[in-house]
Every structure is written in structure tokens, then in C-alpha cells.
Amino acid sequence: MMATEAIKYIIGIGEPLIGRLILYEALGMTYREMKINRDENCPLCGETPVITKLIEDYDAAAENPETFEPAAD
Numbered sequence: 001m002m003a004t005e006a007i008k009y010i011i012g013i014g015e016p017l018i019g020r021l022i023l024y025e026a027l028g029m030t031y032r033e034m035k036i037n038r039d040e041n042c043p044l045c046g047e048t049p050v051i052t053k054l055i056e057d058y059d060a061a062a063e064n065p066e067t068f069e070p071a072a073d
């Protein structure tokens with residue numbers, strides 16, 4: 001489903017899943033949709049984001065996540 005969302009977003013078709021979450025239960029083949037409110041304090045997409053770019057060294061971040069900091073601008 002995430003790959004489908006990415007393709008839809010990239011080529012600009014359909015209704016994106018922005019602001020919604022789909023809970024899929026494979027055993028019963030059922031799903032539910034929930035509305036997700038935006039978090040104004042989110043470090044990535046909030047009012048004052050502190051994460052503004054991708055990290056440069058994924059191996060170092062995975063080995064020592066406690067001291068990980070996003071790359072400088």
C-alpha cells in the first residue's frame with residue numbers, strides 16, 4: 001500500500017492518504033480508516049521543524065542513535 005501511495009504522489013493522481021491512516025487486518029481482510037491531526041510540535045513537519053534534511057551517515061546513526069543529530073544545514 002505504501003508503494004502505491006508513493007506512485008500516486010509522484011505522478012499526481014488519485015486521492016493521497018495525507019492526514020489519514022489505514023489500519024489493515026490481513027487475517028480478516030478488513031481495514032479501517034482514521035483521521036490523523038497534524039502535530040504542530042512535530043520535529044519534522046511542525047511549526048518550527050528541527051529536522052530539515054536527511055542524515056548523511058546512516059551507519060553511524062544506526063550504531064549510536066542516542067547521540068545522533070541531523071546533518072547541519
Ligand SMILES: [Zn+2]
Pocket residue numbers: 039042043044045046
Ligand atoms: Zn510530522
